[in-house]
Amino acid sequence: MTTYSLPLVRRKRPASTRPARDGLFVGAVATLTAIVGIAVVAAIVPFAGDPAKIVGPRLSPPSAAALLGTDALGRSVLARLLEGIGTTLVLSAVAVLCTAVISIVLGMVAGYLGGWTREGVMRFVDVLYSFPSIVLAILIAAVVGPGQVAALASIVLVTVPLMTRMVSAASLAVAKRDFVTTAKISGVSGPVILFRHVLPNISGTIAVQGTYALSVGILVEGGLSFLGYGVQLPQSSLGLLIQEGSSYMVQAPWLLFAPAVVLVLAILAINLVGDTLRDRLDPRETRSLV
DSSP states (O other): OOOOOOOEEEOOOOTTHHHHHHHHHHHHHHHHHHHHHHHHHHHHSOTTOOTTSBOSSTTOOSOSSSTTOBOTTSBBHHHHHHHHHHHHHHHHHHHHHHHHHHHHHHHHHHHHHOHHHHHHHHHHHHHHHHSOHHHHHHHHHHHHOSSHHHHHHHHHHHHHHHHHHHHHHHHHHHHTSHHHHHHHHTTOOHHHHIIIIIHHHTHHHHHHHHHHHHHHHHHHHHHHHHTTSSSOTTSOOHHHHHHHHHTTTTTOTHHHHHHHHHHHHHHHHHHHHHHHHHHHHOOOOOEEEO
8 A cells, every 4th residue: 555645844934024024133233233332432432421410400301401301410311321321231241141151051061961960950940940030139139238249140140040941951952963972982072072062053042042131131130220229329220210210200201211211122122133043043943744
C-alpha cells in the first residue's frame, strides 16, 4: 500500500504587516537615538543651563526663558529633565550590564552542565522571581539605604531571574547539538566550549533579553525614585521628577507631563526594538500542513 505525506510548508508573515513593523522599528530607534543623543550632548555642553540654578519665579509656565517652565524652586525644568534622563539611562544601562554578566555566566553553566547544577540555579532564580518587583526593590533599599546604589542593586536583582532562565534554556538547546558533542569528544575543555561554541549561538537571546531588561530597569528606577527610595535630591531622575511633579499636578502640570512623556516614550521604544530583534534573530518559524 502506497502512502503519501503532505509537505511541510513554512508559514510566512503576511507581507502587509512587514512595512508597518519596519516603520515602528525605525521610529523606535530614532526616538531612542534622540533621547540618548540629547542627554549626552547636554552632559557635555549644558545648553539648557545649570539644573541647580534658579532662573525665574517658582512654578512659572513654559516660556522663551524657560522652555518647559520652572519648578517649585524656580529652576529650569528642561535642565533638570536632561539631567534626569542621563541619570536614569546611566543607572539602568550599568545595571543591565551587570545583569547580563551574571545571567550569561549562570545561565550558560546551568544549561551546559544540566542536572543538579541547573536545578540549583533555577530554584535560586525562582526564589528571586517570586517576589513582586517593587517589593523586592523596596526591601533592598531598606537594607542598603535610599540612593543610587539601592536603585542599581534593585534593577539587577529584578532583571537577573528572567534573563538567567532564558539564557539557560537557550544554552541547554545548544549544548545538545552535534558540534558541541563533537567538541566534548575531541577533549575541548568546558570553558572553551561555553565561550567559543555556546555563547555565539545564544547571542540573539542575550540581545533580546537585554533590551527587555533595560526597559524594566528604567521602570524600576522610576518606581523606586517615585517612592523616595531611589535617586535623592539634589540629583534628579525621571522617577524623582515625576514624584515632584505629582505634587503640583493641578497647579503646574508641566512638571509632571515632561518627565512622564519621556519615560513612556523610552520604555515603549525599547520594547519595540526588543520585539523586532526577537523576530529577526529567532530563526524558528511556525510550520503547518496544507
